[in-house]
Amino acid sequence: MRKHILSILVQNQPGVLAHIAGMFAARGYNIDSLVVGRTEDPDLSHMVIVSIGDDATLEQVRKQLGKIVPVVKVRDLSEQTCVERDLLLIRVHCPPDKRIELRQLAEVFRGNIVDFGPRTVVIQLTGPEEKIEAFVELCRPYGIKQLSRTGVIAMSRDTQPVEAAPLPHKPKGRRRAGAAMVAASMPSDDGPPLPPS
Amino acid sequence: MANKPLPAGSAPSADSLKTQMPARKVVKKTGAGILHDILVEEGVEVIFGYGGGAIMPTFDQFYKSPVRFILTRHEQGAGHMADGYSRATGKVGTAIVTSGPGATNLTTALATAYMDSIPMVAISGQVATAAIGNDAFQEADVVGVTRPVTKHNVLVKDVRDLPRTIREAYFIARTGRPGPVLVDLPKDVQVAALDIEDDGELNLPGYRPRSKGNMRQIRLAAEAINAAERPVLYVGGGVILAEAAEELRQLARQGNIPVTTTLLGMGAIDELSDEKLALHMLGMHGSAYANYAVQGCDLLIAVGARFDDRVTGKLETFAPQARIIHIDVDPSSIAKSVEVDIPVVGDAREVLLEMIPLIRYSERAAWFEQISRWKQRYPFTYQQKDDAIKPQYVIEQLSRLTEGQAIIATGVGQHQMWAAQFYRWRFPRQMITSGGLGTMGYGLPAAIGAAIGCPNRPVIDIDGDGSFLMTANELATAAQYNIPIKVVILNNHFQGMVRQWQELFFEKRYTATEMVNPNFARLAEAYGCKGLELRDPKDVPGVLEEMLNTPGPVVVDAHVAREENVYPMVAVGKSLHEMEMGGLS
Numbered sequence: 001m002r003k004h005i006l007s008i009l010v011q012n013q014p015g016v017l018a019h020i021a022g023m024f025a026a027r028g029y030n031i032d033s034l035v036v037g038r039t040e041d042p043d044l045s046h047m048v049i050v051s052i053g054d055d056a057t058l059e060q061v062r063k064q065l066g067k068i069v070p071v072v073k074v075r076d077l078s079e080q081t082c083v084e085r086d087l088l089l090i091r092v093h094c095p096p097d098k099r100i101e102l103r104q105l106a107e108v109f110r111g112n113i114v115d116f117g118p119r120t121v122v123i124q125l126t127g128p129e130e131k132i133e134a135f136v137e138l139c140r141p142y143g144i145k146q147l148s149r150t151g152v153i154a155m156s157r158d159t160q161p162v163e164a165a166p167l168p169h170k171p172k173g174r175r176r177a178g179a180a181m182v183a184a185s186m187p188s189d190d191g192p193p194l195p196p197s
Numbered sequence: 198m199a200n201k202p203l204p205a206g207s208a209p210s211a212d213s214l215k216t217q218m219p220a221r222k223v224v225k226k227t228g229a230g231i232l233h234d235i236l237v238e239e240g241v242e243v244i245f246g247y248g249g250g251a252i253m254p255t256f257d258q259f260y261k262s263p264v265r266f267i268l269t270r271h272e273q274g275a276g277h278m279a280d281g282y283s284r285a286t287g288k289v290g291t292a293i294v295t296s297g298p299g300a301t302n303l304t305t306a307l308a309t310a311y312m313d314s315i316p317m318v319a320i321s322g323q324v325a326t327a328a329i330g331n332d333a334f335q336e337a338d339v340v341g342v343t344r345p346v347t348k349h350n351v352l353v354k355d356v357r358d359l360p361r362t363i364r365e366a367y368f369i370a371r372t373g374r375p376g377p378v379l380v381d382l383p384k385d386v387q388v389a390a391l392d393i394e395d396d397g398e399l400n401l402p403g404y405r406p407r408s409k410g411n412m413r414q415i416r417l418a419a420e421a422i423n424a425a426e427r428p429v430l431y432v433g434g435g436v437i438l439a440e441a442a443e444e445l446r447q448l449a450r451q452g453n454i455p456v457t458t459t460l461l462g463m464g465a466i467d468e469l470s471d472e473k474l475a476l477h478m479l480g481m482h483g484s485a486y487a488n489y490a491v492q493g494c495d496l497l498i499a500v501g502a503r504f505d506d507r508v509t510g511k512l513e514t515f516a517p518q519a520r521i522i523h524i525d526v527d528p529s530s531i532a533k534s535v536e537v538d539i540p541v542v543g544d545a546r547e548v549l550l551e552m553i554p555l556i557r558y559s560e561r562a563a564w565f566e567q568i569s570r571w572k573q574r575y576p577f578t579y580q581q582k583d584d585a586i587k588p589q590y591v592i593e594q595l596s597r598l599t600e601g602q603a604i605i606a607t608g609v610g611q612h613q614m615w616a617a618q619f620y621r622w623r624f625p626r627q628m629i630t631s632g633g634l635g636t637m638g639y640g641l642p643a644a645i646g647a648a649i650g651c652p653n654r655p656v657i658d659i660d661g662d663g664s665f666l667m668t669a670n671e672l673a674t675a676a677q678y679n680i681p682i683k684v685v686i687l688n689n690h691f692q693g694m695v696r697q698w699q700e701l702f703f704e705k706r707y708t709a710t711e712m713v714n715p716n717f718a719r720l721a722e723a724y725g726c727k728g729l730e731l732r733d734p735k736d737v738p739g740v741l742e743e744m745l746n747t748p749g750p751v752v753v754d755a756h757v758a759r760e761e762n763v764y765p766m767v768a769v770g771k772s773l774h775e776m777e778m779g780g781l782s
């Protein structure tokens with residue numbers, strides 16, 4: 001089980017989002033986050049879905065996405081180096097004596113305080129999910145009042161690490177038992193044993 | 198109903214258009230007129246449909262049209278007829294229905310076609326675009342309802358998108374892994390007039406079905422086949438859909454490889470002329486020799502098949518000694534449930550054409566000897582009786598009388614399995630049956646669609662009493678258009694297949710499976726068809742012959758042994774070789 005970031009280019013048509021979300025639901029795949037937005041091309045939208053699962057399941061997800069007619073391109077960005085960003089807004093309990101402490105914490109993470117109230121502050125933070133999650137954990141002791149995240153958007157990097165040509169694709173499925181395990185109950189040479197009546 | 202006639206001249210007939218419209222000339226048409234003319238261009242010869250308010254402008258186009266219009270008695274019937282027509286002919290079937298209940302009634306047929314990858318196009322009327330979302334009369338979110346059961350669907354909101362959308366619908370339905378496509382057409386789009394300059398272009402940047410297989414994978418597969426001692430070809434509906442039966446037969450003969458077919462693959466090989474190679478059906482109610490061969494083979498060559506759970510039995514022990522080659526046009530079918538050693542993504546026919554020259558003949562004497570021992574010891578069989586008609590006997594007689602040359606449609610249940618087991622399949626597109634969804638009520642309308650597509654072949658619906666009654670109203674359609682289908686109801690007064698499971702797994706507690714049926718022969722007569730009865734085993738050949746020789750639609754009510762079971766049977770969760778034989782071997 002690991003995190004997969006799927007980058008999906010779709011034709012900008014009504015119903016595409018419902019189609020994709022519906023496919024995930026119908027086939028029992030999970031969606032950790034889903035972001036849709038415009039692209040440089042007005043006819044295309046970009047969708048980023050984070051899904052956690054084993055490689056075989058995610059390969060099915062990818063193939064099933066590919067079958068949806070308005071889906072133009074699907075890539076699993078976690079298979080390459082990519083830039084991933086999530087945006088967090090978090091409202092933390094903050095009595096006046098904690099203000100300095102929280103401001104310093106935000107600074108360490110390159111976050112900004114975007115709202116100051118008498119008892120709370122709202123901090124804005126961008127970064128990969130891991131960074132966001134680490135920050136949230138550090139805020140927890142102060143008391144989290146409200147939390148909202150956009151979900152991940154991502155893009156592959158221009159320069160990919162040099163690697164050997166991709167291996168011939170060997171898809172995975174349900175692994176079958178070895179021959180030996182079944183051999184005992186297999187039909188013998190002069191016909192199988194009579195079935196129990 | 199405020200359905201004003203269209204202004205004169207806005208919807209020219211197809212004939213006038215053909216002569217009037219050189220390429221790219223601008224012509225004024227209504228949405229309905231555009232639809233009609235593109236259907237004609239796409240080669241649609243028949244439409245199965247049922248009308249209503251939201252589709253009337255489109256219906257009006259067929260008042261005078263080269264396209265034949267078959268009025269069904271239910272939208273499900275229209276869908277199954279389009280599907281049966283498609284399966285029998287290989288052409289895209291077309292159904293047209295109204296909005297709301299018309300479209301929801303169609304969904305079972307769409308799901309049936311979707312599960313079996315059958316190319317068809319459905320057009321549903323929709324309330325006017327301005328009314329969409331307001332719970333208007335006969336409004337339903339049809340695109341939402343049908344999305345999971347169509348290959349593609351689309352609501353046309355602007356008449357300018359209509360020509361392209363209809364072309365795309367037919368293109369998507371018949372290419373790649375085929376399937377049903379639904380176009381939802383609001384009433385105002387049907388009547389909107391448009392100066393069209395239709396360049397015939399499609400806009401499908403993400404739709405790229407693969408046809409050629411990867412040559413390296415094909416070579417690997419051929420090497421594996423040449424090296425195999427005990428290969429088996431496992432052939433599914435994909436071979437039929439790809440028109441690859443001839444190539445499949447060539448491969449099997451050239452490589453000397455036994456062939457087992459799935460329910461949807463029947464007819465991929467001629468079980469009579471290629472008798473030595475034929476293992477018949479595999480799976481839950483497949484032949485013992487097919488199942489043993491799969492379990493014993495060292496190489497399984499799956500072509501256009503998808504390792505359905507009714508075929509594989511317990512996955513962990515499926516074909517345990519085999520390497521697996523899987524040829525399929527849909528990459529998502531490969532490795533979905535079973536690990537594959539050599540995947541080949543591509544059109545079955547294209548891939549087989551590349552592969553055949555690489556295949557060497559091999560005797561495989563020991564393997565065929567083993568198979569023939571299995572065949573001798575465990576044939577499909579049943580116990581003949583003097584005082585009750587055995588359903589299997591009826592099918593054997595049908596097979597004999599028609600020399601395996603009839604197109605056979607079925608319902609779902611025991612009779613369907615017996616048809617697969619006891620009819621001898623000889624040519625592709627011969628079997629018209631709902632495999633994936635298992636839709637009772639499919640047989641009669643599908644047979645009507647098949648008969649309309651193939652007027653020169655006998656078309657027989659082998660049906661169950663339960664299945665038949667789900668869509669029996671379509672006898673009225675058969676009578677109205679004098680469609681010469683023959684229906685043989687294997688009437689056990691039970692939902693037999695469910696009763697069998699109750700007998701085997703619920704200690705014979707027959708909850709709600711017994712059927713008190715109408716007199717089917719008289720019912721048929723009331724509909725204007727010929728009705729015959731069959732109660733005595735002695736009369737079977739005679740009555741069947743009478744049925745075959747009677748013109749027009751005929752229904753035979755065959756009262757068969759009530760508690761007959763289908764064997765062999767692989768219970769759910771068992772391995773393929775762990776079959777129950779029901780004391781028949």
Ligand SMILES: Cc1ncc(C[n+]2csc(CCOP(=O)(O)OP(=O)(O)O)c2C)c(N)n1
Nearest residue numbers: 610611612635637661662663664692693694
């Ligand atoms: C629409 C639908 N409803 C329910 C079922 C479940 N089902 C499968 S077989 C069967 C009984 C079929 O009875 P019948 O048509 O008389 O055929 P038989 O098995 O007796 O040959 C039922 C109820 C189904 N396949 N389809």
